[in-house]
Amino acid sequence: MLTVAGCRTKKKEEAATTPPNIIFVFSDDHAYQAISAYGSTLTKTPSIDRIANEGAILRYNVVTNSICGPSRATLLTGKYSHLNGYKLNEKVFDINQPVFSEELQKKGYQTAWIGKMHLGSLPNGFDYLNVLPGQGQYYNPDFVNAKKDTVRYPGYVTNVVTKLSLDWLNQRDKAKPFFLVVGHKATHREWLPDLQDLGAFDTVTFPLPATFYDDYKGRIAAQNQDMTIDKTMRLKEDLKVHSDYVKSDIYNRFSPEQKKPFYDYYENKISKEFETKKLSGKALVEWKYQRYLKDYLATARSLDRNIGELLDHLDKTGLAKNTVIIYASDQGFYMGEHGWFDKRFIYEESLKTPFVIRYPGVIKPGTEINELISNIDWAPTLLNLAGTTVPKEMQGESFLPLLKGETIPWRKEAYYHYYEFPKPHHVYPHLGLRTDQYKLVRFYGPQDFWELYDLKKDPHELHNLYGEKGYETITADLKSKLKGQITQYKDDEAMKIVESKP
Numbered sequence: 001m002l003t004v005a006g007c008r009t010k011k012k013e014e015a016a017t018t019p020p021n022i023i024f025v026f027s028d029d030h031a032y033q034a035i036s037a038y039g040s041t042l043t044k045t046p047s048i049d050r051i052a053n054e055g056a057i058l059r060y061n062v063v064t065n066s067i068c069g070p071s072r073a074t075l076l077t078g079k080y081s082h083l084n085g086y087k088l089n090e091k092v093f094d095i096n097q098p099v100f101s102e103e104l105q106k107k108g109y110q111t112a113w114i115g116k117m118h119l120g121s122l123p124n125g126f127d128y129l130n131v132l133p134g135q136g137q138y139y140n141p142d143f144v145n146a147k148k149d150t151v152r153y154p155g156y157v158t159n160v161v162t163k164l165s166l167d168w169l170n171q172r173d174k175a176k177p178f179f180l181v182v183g184h185k186a187t188h189r190e191w192l193p194d195l196q197d198l199g200a201f202d203t204v205t206f207p208l209p210a211t212f213y214d215d216y217k218g219r220i221a222a223q224n225q226d227m228t229i230d231k232t233m234r235l236k237e238d239l240k241v242h243s244d245y246v247k248s249d250i251y252n253r254f255s256p257e258q259k260k261p262f263y264d265y266y267e268n269k270i271s272k273e274f275e276t277k278k279l280s281g282k283a284l285v286e287w288k289y290q291r292y293l294k295d296y297l298a299t300a301r302s303l304d305r306n307i308g309e310l311l312d313h314l315d316k317t318g319l320a321k322n323t324v325i326i327y328a329s330d331q332g333f334y335m336g337e338h339g340w341f342d343k344r345f346i347y348e349e350s351l352k353t354p355f356v357i358r359y360p361g362v363i364k365p366g367t368e369i370n371e372l373i374s375n376i377d378w379a380p381t382l383l384n385l386a387g388t389t390v391p392k393e394m395q396g397e398s399f400l401p402l403l404k405g406e407t408i409p410w411r412k413e414a415y416y417h418y419y420e421f422p423k424p425h426h427v428y429p430h431l432g433l434r435t436d437q438y439k440l441v442r443f444y445g446p447q448d449f450w451e452l453y454d455l456k457k458d459p460h461e462l463h464n465l466y467g468e469k470g471y472e473t474i475t476a477d478l479k480s481k482l483k484g485q486i487t488q489y490k491d492d493e494a495m496k497i498v499e500s501k502p
Helices: 004-017 046-053 070-077 100-106 157-171 220-224 248-253 257-275 281-318 375-385 472-488 491-499
Strands: 022-027 055-056 111-117 126-133 142-145 151-152 177-182 321-327 357-358 367-369 414-418 430-434 440-445 448-455
Touching: 004 321, 004 430, 022 375, 022 472, 046 281, 046 321, 046 357, 070 100, 070 375, 100 111, 100 375, 111 157, 126 157, 157 177, 281 321, 414 472, 430 472, 440 472, 440 491, 448 472, 472 491
Parallel strands: 022 177, 022 321, 055 367, 111 126, 111 177
Antiparallel strands: 055 357, 126 142, 142 151, 321 357, 414 430, 430 440, 440 448
């Protein structure tokens, strides 16, 4: 006969051995600079902050290739782009290769991916799939299921993704643990807010980033990109000034009830305001910056609100007690730093991406992780959380011990390789290394050259130190480390590049 204390001990042991449910909320292009848990003063993100406050926040979570599809391929495989084969956007992911969700299935997990996937194929390893084709649409979006049937759902995409996710949670086999990806389109270009969020930031004037008028001195790739708010950001398509609504697939998707407030806001208010101001020069660039942030942050507002709805559901159903919930973005994004939007570069704003995680009873609330975590580490960590084996071919490592507060050996360098050129933003292909203090980069393709930054002295990465007197030893040491990373991650193409003379 068990005593009361014995019963409690048994229940505690059973809870400790019960595989947790896992929800991975995965957004698109959501900058850490736009999340208040990361110190943002631009906006408040109470739901994302709640996950961080009740669990852990990764301060230096970096990506291996700062672009949408490749980042998702890395999540699935735990491998760099050169090994999983998905280097560029708008290609077809090879579904014949192993993905981590298959290991979860072997462990008895139900698996589902709902929302944005953007891989050009439907990978194995998921019991349920209902995903946006390609980039998807913000309003009345189409979804494709595992049978490749296409269904259009009424409403705003962030709300639709959440509703479909909650429906799946309610209908799943409750006898099994589950893994669910909630894939959001937000905050991807062209930043269409939910109707209730139109104008949410119109009374705010955002400060210009310190590097907004960067002259790109000494940085060839930065000089030759095509991703500036000034020249690249489009008034019609991006900022909705006198947009050609009649020919727009976006507008034609609207119901009459959706059309009126959208048209009233962008045509009758914003476009007329733009006409009245008759802007040019710096005044025009700064107006575009303000409009960009207002739409971007209004789009992110719905994202955070829906994450709150998901958290409330976990609380109400009791799932919160044994459910790991993660929020992450596929990469970072520029919020006007260097005069830019978009991503791609190895520079900090696009290299670093948000990652917060809550696991009640395992991760101590308020935990901060300052080690260099990479998105190749996400899959091994998810498998570790589920208590299953991490396949040897995965290139990442589980950081679950760090989340638990354990001291373990961890990487001192993070390796990066970006490929897509010249379209759409003319960012030169490059590879490089980030340490706690330095960043070494090799650009190649149309021009071959190196860059070196001291992140402690120059956090905005404005001063290229490569070739300067006094940095010879540091440069040689970083090149040696870079070659070591290339060898470790089996990037044969990269070795040929770094060994060739620029």
